[in-house]
Amino acid sequence: MKPIMHPASEKMLVAVVNNLPQSLLLTGAIGVGLGEISKYIASLRSVTPTIILPEKDEKIDLDKGIVSVDIMRRLYDETRTKAAGERIFIIDYAERMTGQAQNAFLKLLEEPGDGVYFILVSHSISKLLPTILSRTENLNMRSVSRKQSEELLDKLSVSDVKKRSQLLFMAEGLPAELTRLATNDDYFNKRSSIIRSARELLMGSTYQKMLIAQNYKDDRAATLLLLLDSTKILKKSIIDNPQIETIKRIEKILMAYQRIEENGNIRLCLARMVI
Numbered sequence: 001m002k003p004i005m006h007p008a009s010e011k012m013l014v015a016v017v018n019n020l021p022q023s024l025l026l027t028g029a030i031g032v033g034l035g036e037i038s039k040y041i042a043s044l045r046s047v048t049p050t051i052i053l054p055e056k057d058e059k060i061d062l063d064k065g066i067v068s069v070d071i072m073r074r075l076y077d078e079t080r081t082k083a084a085g086e087r088i089f090i091i092d093y094a095e096r097m098t099g100q101a102q103n104a105f106l107k108l109l110e111e112p113g114d115g116v117y118f119i120l121v122s123h124s125i126s127k128l129l130p131t132i133l134s135r136t137e138n139l140n141m142r143s144v145s146r147k148q149s150e151e152l153l154d155k156l157s158v159s160d161v162k163k164r165s166q167l168l169f170m171a172e173g174l175p176a177e178l179t180r181l182a183t184n185d186d187y188f189n190k191r192s193s194i195i196r197s198a199r200e201l202l203m204g205s206t207y208q209k210m211l212i213a214q215n216y217k218d219d220r221a222a223t224l225l226l227l228l229d230s231t232k233i234l235k236k237s238i239i240d241n242p243q244i245e246t247i248k249r250i251e252k253i254l255m256a257y258q259r260i261e262e263n264g265n266i267r268l269c270l271a272r273m274v275i
Helices: 007-018 034-044 069-080 099-110 130-134 146-155 161-171 175-183 185-203 206-216 220-240 244-261 266-274
Strands: 023-028 050-052 087-091 116-122 137-141
Touching: 007 034, 007 137, 023 034, 034 087, 034 116, 050 069, 069 087, 069 099, 099 130, 146 161, 146 175, 161 175, 161 185, 175 185, 185 206, 185 220, 206 220, 206 266, 220 244, 220 266, 244 266
Parallel strands: 023 116, 023 137, 050 087, 087 116
Antiparallel strands: none
16 A cells, blocks of 8 residues: 655655665654555565564564664575565664664675665664665655645544544654554553643643653653653744744753663653753
8 A cells, every 4th residue: 555655755755766776764754654665665666575673582572672683694694595586675673773783784785685675764863874874875754744644634534623633733744653643542542641741841840840750761762752742842832932942942852852862861861851
């Protein structure tokens, strides 16, 4: 099935597919649907791709797994086997590749097999080695338009005005995230809870803010969403009432986001941000 894409990004994608580079780096905002888009690229080449995902204890783990050097060694062996036609290997969550795994991938690029193509999927390319970035062609997928988001909600039969408003606040422009929120009540409730925490983080007392830091200290993924929601709330307030102080608050939150994304201590980073 064809994923929903911004028209400009779709045009670029078609051009790339017609002349597919050996290594393609697919980037974009979380929730834009990079995983589905990478598989769509393979389908346009009439190829069933092999998908590499993060693992922990030799099992796929999207929350805490990594793409290890052992996974890269298995990939190397697989690319050495002979096969008829093209083969496409999708490395999802490419930013989870360890340093050793990234170096192993570079060696793989030096000796590609015939008809072998790689698609790296990443929302955080700052974690990839500069040498990988220089040897891959980057295709950035833009967030879709408000109209496309509205049309998707129509297709998903979301008619309640309040629910539509909530969904668009959470994930306007992000079709994969919009679909998940609209079709998974548990996930929607979890995200709603995080947004409530984000509002409290911005407007609550110091005690309430420190309590949030305590509550989120063991969940890195939820903390990152908390900070993104906080910046989203502030950005919307800038439209109505532009203030330098608000911009400074956003910068402070983004700095905390970067530190936590780089495995900084969650409670300490949040505490520094709110004090």
